[in-house]
Amino acid sequence: GIYMAMSTSTKVLVGATTQETAKDMAASAMEWIKSQPYNAVSYTLPTAMRTNGGLTVFPTTGVIPVNEFRFNEEQIDIIIKSGTKTVFTLTDYRVNY
Numbered sequence: 001g002i003y004m005a006m007s008t009s010t011k012v013l014v015g016a017t018t019q020e021t022a023k024d025m026a027a028s029a030m031e032w033i034k035s036q037p038y039n040a041v042s043y044t045l046p047t048a049m050r051t052n053g054g055l056t057v058f059p060t061t062g063v064i065p066v067n068e069f070r071f072n073e074e075q076i077d078i079i080i081k082s083g084t085k086t087v088f089t090l091t092d093y094r095v096n097y
Contacts, residue, residue: 018053018055018082018087019087021053021055022080022087025052025055025057025080026078026088026089026090027090028049029049029057029078029090030090030092032045032046032049033059033061033078034076034092034094038074038094038096043061054082055081055082056081057078057080058078059076059077059079060079061074061075061076062075064093072095073093073094073096074095075091076091076092076093076094077089077090077091078091
């Protein structure tokens with residue numbers, strides 16, 4: 001019983017650490033992309049930002065179609081994966097003034 005409780009708590013702790021690392025990676029990647037000139041096609045992250053502890057960053061961007069409410073708006077999605085499993089996703093927007 002004690003072994004199973006320790007095993008479960010270890011898995012929960014590792015999962016929480018992975019989530020926190022993924023969250024930090026996504027926030028860093030988002031800030032880096034937002035600091036770059038408006039591109040709306042693709043951004044190549046610096047090598048040091050692409051992986052950390054078995055996690056990989058996949059940034060994607062796209063222009064939101066222009067209509068009466070949106071002008072040159074770009075959607076930025078940061079997806080953090082562990083292998084093929086998505087661990088964390090962060091989405092934000094910015095406008096090209």
